[in-house]
Amino acid sequence: EPLRSVPAMLSLDFLDDVRRMNKRQLYYQVLNFGMIVSSALMIWKGLMVVTGSESPIVVVLSGSMEPAFHRGDLLFLTNRIEDPIRVGEIVVFRIEGREIPIVHRVLKIHEKQNGDIKFLTKGDNNAVDDRGLYKRGQHWLEKKDVVGRARGFVPYIGIVTILMNDYPKFKYAVLFLLGLFVLVHRE
Protein backbone atom coordinates (compact mmCIF):
# COMPACT_ATOMS: atom_id res chain seq x y z
CA GLU A 1 0.00 0.00 0.00
CA PRO A 2 1.76 3.24 -1.06
CA LEU A 3 2.15 6.14 1.31
CA ARG A 4 -0.86 8.39 1.19
CA SER A 5 -0.26 11.97 0.15
CA VAL A 6 -1.44 14.77 2.43
CA PRO A 7 -4.42 15.83 0.27
CA ALA A 8 -5.63 12.23 0.31
CA MET A 9 -5.40 12.17 4.10
CA LEU A 10 -7.36 15.37 4.38
CA SER A 11 -10.29 13.75 2.62
CA LEU A 12 -12.25 11.26 4.68
CA ASP A 13 -10.81 8.24 2.81
CA PHE A 14 -8.36 7.42 5.53
CA LEU A 15 -11.10 7.22 8.14
CA ASP A 16 -12.61 4.37 6.10
CA ASP A 17 -9.20 2.72 6.07
CA VAL A 18 -8.91 2.91 9.86
CA ARG A 19 -12.33 1.30 10.23
CA ARG A 20 -11.36 -1.41 7.76
CA MET A 21 -8.20 -2.25 9.71
CA ASN A 22 -9.16 -5.04 12.04
CA LYS A 23 -7.98 -5.17 15.65
CA ARG A 24 -4.95 -7.33 14.84
CA GLN A 25 -3.62 -4.79 12.34
CA LEU A 26 -4.14 -1.99 14.83
CA TYR A 27 -2.19 -3.81 17.53
CA TYR A 28 0.53 -4.46 14.96
CA GLN A 29 0.78 -0.78 14.18
CA VAL A 30 0.87 0.14 17.86
CA LEU A 31 3.69 -2.38 18.42
CA ASN A 32 5.52 -0.92 15.44
CA PHE A 33 5.18 2.50 17.00
CA GLY A 34 6.48 1.16 20.31
CA MET A 35 9.48 -0.34 18.58
CA ILE A 36 10.37 2.97 16.95
CA VAL A 37 10.18 4.76 20.29
CA SER A 38 12.30 2.09 22.03
CA SER A 39 14.92 2.15 19.30
CA ALA A 40 15.14 5.91 19.54
CA LEU A 41 15.59 5.71 23.31
CA MET A 42 18.28 3.03 22.93
CA ILE A 43 20.19 5.14 20.46
CA TRP A 44 20.02 8.08 22.84
CA LYS A 45 21.25 6.01 25.79
CA GLY A 46 23.98 4.56 23.59
CA LEU A 47 25.12 8.07 22.73
CA MET A 48 25.22 8.94 26.42
CA VAL A 49 27.54 6.00 27.06
CA VAL A 50 29.84 6.62 24.10
CA THR A 51 30.25 10.33 24.73
CA GLY A 52 30.28 10.15 28.51
CA SER A 53 27.83 13.03 28.65
CA GLU A 54 24.36 12.99 30.19
CA SER A 55 23.26 15.25 27.38
CA PRO A 56 25.22 14.40 24.25
CA ILE A 57 23.23 16.75 22.02
CA VAL A 58 22.17 20.22 23.12
CA VAL A 59 20.44 23.12 21.45
CA VAL A 60 21.98 26.59 21.65
CA LEU A 61 19.47 28.79 23.45
CA SER A 62 21.03 32.25 23.35
CA GLY A 63 23.11 34.49 21.15
CA SER A 64 26.01 34.76 23.58
CA MET A 65 28.32 32.74 21.33
CA GLU A 66 27.62 34.56 18.09
CA PRO A 67 28.80 34.67 15.39
CA ALA A 68 29.97 31.10 15.90
CA PHE A 69 26.66 29.70 17.17
CA HIS A 70 23.15 31.02 16.92
CA ARG A 71 19.94 30.19 18.72
CA GLY A 72 18.71 26.89 17.37
CA ASP A 73 22.07 25.39 16.44
CA LEU A 74 22.63 21.82 17.55
CA LEU A 75 25.84 20.94 19.40
CA PHE A 76 27.40 17.49 19.76
CA LEU A 77 29.21 16.98 23.05
CA THR A 78 31.64 14.59 24.65
CA ASN A 79 32.49 14.53 28.31
CA ARG A 80 35.35 12.08 28.62
CA ILE A 81 37.18 12.43 31.92
CA GLU A 82 40.50 11.74 30.17
CA ASP A 83 40.09 14.92 28.12
CA PRO A 84 41.55 17.74 30.19
CA ILE A 85 39.77 21.10 30.25
CA ARG A 86 41.92 23.68 28.49
CA VAL A 87 41.43 27.33 27.53
CA GLY A 88 39.75 27.98 24.20
CA GLU A 89 37.49 24.96 24.50
CA ILE A 90 33.76 25.38 24.21
CA VAL A 91 32.10 23.87 27.26
CA VAL A 92 28.49 23.28 28.12
CA PHE A 93 27.92 23.69 31.84
CA ARG A 94 25.15 23.98 34.40
CA ILE A 95 25.23 26.35 37.32
CA GLU A 96 24.38 24.58 40.54
CA GLY A 97 20.68 24.77 41.15
CA ARG A 98 19.82 25.90 37.63
CA GLU A 99 18.45 23.70 34.91
CA ILE A 100 19.45 25.55 31.79
CA PRO A 101 22.81 24.55 30.30
CA ILE A 102 25.08 27.36 29.11
CA VAL A 103 27.44 27.15 26.15
CA HIS A 104 30.54 29.35 26.55
CA ARG A 105 34.30 29.31 26.05
CA VAL A 106 36.94 28.58 28.69
CA LEU A 107 38.91 31.75 29.47
CA LYS A 108 41.12 30.73 32.40
CA ILE A 109 42.13 27.53 34.14
CA HIS A 110 44.03 26.75 37.33
CA GLU A 111 44.78 23.08 37.73
CA LYS A 112 46.41 21.41 40.72
CA GLN A 113 48.88 18.56 40.58
CA ASN A 114 46.17 16.03 41.48
CA GLY A 115 43.94 17.07 38.60
CA ASP A 116 41.54 19.31 40.55
CA ILE A 117 40.71 22.15 38.25
CA LYS A 118 38.85 25.43 38.53
CA PHE A 119 38.06 27.50 35.50
CA LEU A 120 36.35 30.65 34.25
CA THR A 121 34.18 30.98 31.17
CA LYS A 122 32.96 33.74 28.87
CA GLY A 123 30.61 33.94 25.94
CA ASP A 124 32.29 35.11 22.72
CA ASN A 125 29.57 37.69 22.24
CA ASN A 126 29.61 38.96 25.83
CA ALA A 127 31.75 41.86 26.97
CA VAL A 128 32.52 40.36 30.39
CA ASP A 129 33.26 36.92 31.76
CA ASP A 130 30.62 34.71 33.35
CA ARG A 131 31.38 35.42 36.98
CA GLY A 132 28.15 37.40 37.18
CA LEU A 133 26.22 34.34 36.08
CA TYR A 134 27.63 31.95 38.64
CA LYS A 135 26.00 31.30 41.97
CA ARG A 136 26.39 33.88 44.72
CA GLY A 137 29.89 33.56 46.14
CA GLN A 138 30.95 31.19 43.40
CA HIS A 139 33.99 32.42 41.46
CA TRP A 140 34.92 29.34 39.47
CA LEU A 141 33.43 26.38 37.68
CA GLU A 142 34.57 22.85 38.39
CA LYS A 143 34.56 19.53 36.53
CA LYS A 144 31.28 18.56 38.17
CA ASP A 145 29.52 21.52 36.56
CA VAL A 146 30.45 20.41 33.06
CA VAL A 147 27.86 18.66 30.90
CA GLY A 148 30.30 18.25 28.02
CA ARG A 149 32.70 19.79 25.53
CA ALA A 150 31.39 20.87 22.10
CA ARG A 151 33.09 18.77 19.43
CA GLY A 152 30.86 19.44 16.44
CA PHE A 153 27.68 21.19 15.41
CA VAL A 154 25.00 21.58 12.80
CA PRO A 155 23.18 24.88 12.35
CA TYR A 156 19.44 25.65 12.54
CA ILE A 157 18.08 22.15 13.19
CA GLY A 158 17.52 22.65 16.90
CA ILE A 159 15.09 25.47 16.24
CA VAL A 160 12.31 22.85 16.21
CA THR A 161 12.89 22.04 19.89
CA ILE A 162 12.95 25.74 20.77
CA LEU A 163 9.63 26.23 18.96
CA MET A 164 8.16 23.24 20.73
CA ASN A 165 9.27 24.69 24.05
CA ASP A 166 8.00 28.20 23.45
CA TYR A 167 4.75 27.21 21.80
CA PRO A 168 3.30 24.12 23.48
CA LYS A 169 0.44 24.02 20.96
CA PHE A 170 3.08 23.49 18.26
CA LYS A 171 4.56 20.59 20.24
CA TYR A 172 1.17 18.88 20.55
CA ALA A 173 0.49 19.42 16.85
CA VAL A 174 3.84 17.82 15.91
CA LEU A 175 3.31 14.86 18.24
CA PHE A 176 -0.27 14.41 17.03
CA LEU A 177 0.76 14.45 13.37
CA LEU A 178 3.63 12.02 14.06
CA GLY A 179 1.34 9.60 15.86
CA LEU A 180 -1.24 9.84 13.12
CA PHE A 181 1.37 9.25 10.45
CA VAL A 182 2.75 6.12 12.08
CA LEU A 183 -0.62 4.63 12.84
CA VAL A 184 -2.10 5.19 9.41
CA HIS A 185 0.90 4.42 7.26
CA ARG A 186 0.81 0.80 6.18
CA GLU A 187 3.89 -1.15 4.99
Add this chain to the structure above:
Amino acid sequence: LRKNIEDFTGPRERSDLGFITFDITADILNGKNGFIFDWNVKQLFLYLSAEYSTKNNALNQVVLWDKIILRGDNPRLFLKDMKSKYFFFDDGNGLKGNRNVTLTLSWNVVPNAGILPLVTGSGHVSVPFPDTYETTKSY
Protein backbone atom coordinates in the same frame (compact mmCIF):
# COMPACT_ATOMS: atom_id res chain seq x y z
CA LEU B 1 57.29 43.06 25.55
CA ARG B 2 57.01 45.17 28.65
CA LYS B 3 56.04 43.61 31.92
CA ASN B 4 55.33 44.81 35.39
CA ILE B 5 53.36 43.30 38.20
CA GLU B 6 51.29 44.89 40.88
CA ASP B 7 49.64 43.52 43.97
CA PHE B 8 46.08 44.35 43.12
CA THR B 9 42.93 43.72 45.10
CA GLY B 10 40.93 42.01 42.43
CA PRO B 11 37.62 40.22 42.69
CA ARG B 12 39.08 38.00 45.38
CA GLU B 13 42.07 38.09 47.73
CA ARG B 14 45.21 39.91 46.74
CA SER B 15 46.73 38.08 43.79
CA ASP B 16 49.39 38.85 41.30
CA LEU B 17 48.28 40.85 38.28
CA GLY B 18 50.45 40.82 35.21
CA PHE B 19 50.64 43.38 32.44
CA ILE B 20 51.90 42.37 29.05
CA THR B 21 52.04 44.24 25.78
CA PHE B 22 52.66 42.33 22.59
CA ASP B 23 52.93 42.43 18.84
CA ILE B 24 51.32 39.86 16.61
CA THR B 25 52.21 39.31 13.01
CA ALA B 26 50.27 36.49 11.44
CA ASP B 27 49.36 35.24 8.04
CA ILE B 28 46.70 32.68 8.65
CA LEU B 29 45.60 32.16 5.10
CA ASN B 30 47.77 29.14 4.58
CA GLY B 31 47.95 26.55 7.29
CA LYS B 32 49.71 23.21 7.36
CA ASN B 33 46.91 21.60 5.37
CA GLY B 34 46.67 24.31 2.78
CA PHE B 35 44.09 27.04 2.47
CA ILE B 36 42.48 27.41 5.91
CA PHE B 37 39.36 29.28 4.86
CA ASP B 38 37.85 26.56 2.73
CA TRP B 39 34.16 26.34 1.84
CA ASN B 40 33.24 24.87 5.21
CA VAL B 41 35.04 27.37 7.44
CA LYS B 42 32.75 30.08 8.83
CA GLN B 43 35.21 31.77 11.16
CA LEU B 44 38.37 31.41 13.18
CA PHE B 45 38.41 32.23 16.88
CA LEU B 46 41.96 33.34 17.52
CA TYR B 47 43.32 33.64 21.06
CA LEU B 48 46.59 34.39 22.77
CA SER B 49 47.06 32.47 25.99
CA ALA B 50 49.70 32.44 28.69
CA GLU B 51 50.63 29.13 30.26
CA TYR B 52 52.70 28.72 33.39
CA SER B 53 53.23 26.74 36.57
CA THR B 54 53.11 28.01 40.13
CA LYS B 55 53.52 26.72 43.66
CA ASN B 56 49.72 26.80 44.06
CA ASN B 57 48.77 25.23 40.77
CA ALA B 58 50.62 22.78 38.55
CA LEU B 59 49.06 24.25 35.41
CA ASN B 60 47.63 27.69 34.73
CA GLN B 61 46.30 28.97 31.46
CA VAL B 62 44.99 32.48 30.95
CA VAL B 63 43.57 33.92 27.74
CA LEU B 64 45.01 37.40 27.33
CA TRP B 65 43.47 38.39 24.05
CA ASP B 66 41.14 37.01 21.44
CA LYS B 67 39.77 37.94 18.05
CA ILE B 68 37.17 36.58 15.71
CA ILE B 69 38.18 36.37 12.07
CA LEU B 70 35.28 35.84 9.74
CA ARG B 71 35.52 34.28 6.33
CA GLY B 72 36.29 37.16 4.02
CA ASP B 73 38.10 39.27 6.63
CA ASN B 74 41.69 40.21 5.98
CA PRO B 75 43.62 37.17 7.21
CA ARG B 76 46.88 39.04 7.71
CA LEU B 77 47.38 40.51 11.15
CA PHE B 78 49.85 43.27 11.92
CA LEU B 79 49.10 44.17 15.52
CA LYS B 80 51.55 46.30 17.46
CA ASP B 81 51.69 47.31 21.10
CA MET B 82 48.54 45.44 21.96
CA LYS B 83 47.42 45.40 25.57
CA SER B 84 45.79 42.28 26.93
CA LYS B 85 42.00 42.30 26.70
CA TYR B 86 41.51 40.47 29.96
CA PHE B 87 43.07 40.97 33.36
CA PHE B 88 45.96 38.61 33.82
CA PHE B 89 45.30 37.61 37.43
CA ASP B 90 47.07 34.65 38.92
CA ASP B 91 45.38 32.42 41.47
CA GLY B 92 47.75 33.54 44.15
CA ASN B 93 51.17 35.11 43.88
CA GLY B 94 52.76 32.86 41.31
CA LEU B 95 53.71 35.47 38.70
CA LYS B 96 56.36 37.16 40.80
CA GLY B 97 59.73 35.95 39.63
CA ASN B 98 58.18 33.38 37.33
CA ARG B 99 60.61 32.81 34.50
CA ASN B 100 58.57 30.30 32.61
CA VAL B 101 55.45 32.01 31.34
CA THR B 102 54.81 30.93 27.77
CA LEU B 103 52.59 32.78 25.33
CA THR B 104 50.97 30.75 22.56
CA LEU B 105 48.64 31.68 19.76
CA SER B 106 45.84 29.19 19.09
CA TRP B 107 42.63 29.11 17.14
CA ASN B 108 39.28 27.39 17.06
CA VAL B 109 38.05 26.60 13.57
CA VAL B 110 34.27 27.06 13.40
CA PRO B 111 32.80 25.31 10.35
CA ASN B 112 29.45 25.96 8.71
CA ALA B 113 28.63 22.49 9.97
CA GLY B 114 30.77 19.71 11.37
CA ILE B 115 33.68 19.20 13.73
CA LEU B 116 35.12 22.03 15.87
CA PRO B 117 38.89 21.60 15.99
CA LEU B 118 41.19 23.50 18.31
CA VAL B 119 44.59 24.19 16.80
CA THR B 120 47.69 25.43 18.59
CA GLY B 121 50.15 27.45 16.60
CA SER B 122 53.67 26.17 16.49
CA GLY B 123 56.17 28.44 18.12
CA HIS B 124 55.71 30.25 21.38
CA VAL B 125 57.27 33.10 23.28
CA SER B 126 58.59 32.92 26.80
CA VAL B 127 57.88 35.89 29.04
CA PRO B 128 59.85 36.05 32.28
CA PHE B 129 58.27 38.11 35.03
CA PRO B 130 60.44 40.28 37.29
CA ASP B 131 61.01 39.54 40.97
CA THR B 132 59.56 42.78 42.23
CA TYR B 133 56.25 44.51 42.14
CA GLU B 134 55.57 47.88 40.65
CA THR B 135 53.71 50.25 42.85
CA THR B 136 52.72 52.86 40.32
CA LYS B 137 49.50 52.10 38.55
CA SER B 138 50.38 53.25 35.08
CA TYR B 139 48.74 51.08 32.48
